[in-house]
Amino acid sequence: MEGAELSRLSLYVSKSGRSVLHYSGFSFLAAIFPVVWALHRRLYGIAALALVYAIALGVLIGGWPPAVQALVIVAQVVLFGFTANRLHAFLLERRGWVLTASELPQAGEGEG
Secondary structure (H helix, E strand, O other), X not given: OHHHHHOOEEEEEOOOOOEEEEEOXXXXXXXXXXXXXXXXXXXXXXXXXXXXXXXXXXXXXXXXXXXXXXXXXXXXXXXXXXXXHHHHHHHHHHOOOEEXXXXXXXXXXXXX
């Protein structure tokens, strides 16, 4: 997965010939609607975990001060937005999908 870390788009192919286009980097959909993101990628277990997590988080922080609630929610949104696509690539490779092509970042991207 070393090559996929720096690429923007990667193409994975399964043994049966199916293909999946994988996007690297921050996922706004995963950050805002993690359940929808997981269902879109057919990650049903992750969708169920995200739903349970959202309910549990709401119950857990329900009595906390609003500023702390906002900080926890923002941290969770940023964390899932940055890790969701990496999780998707990891699960694809674990299921036997093979990385066949990657788009390299353009000059100047990722610097600074």
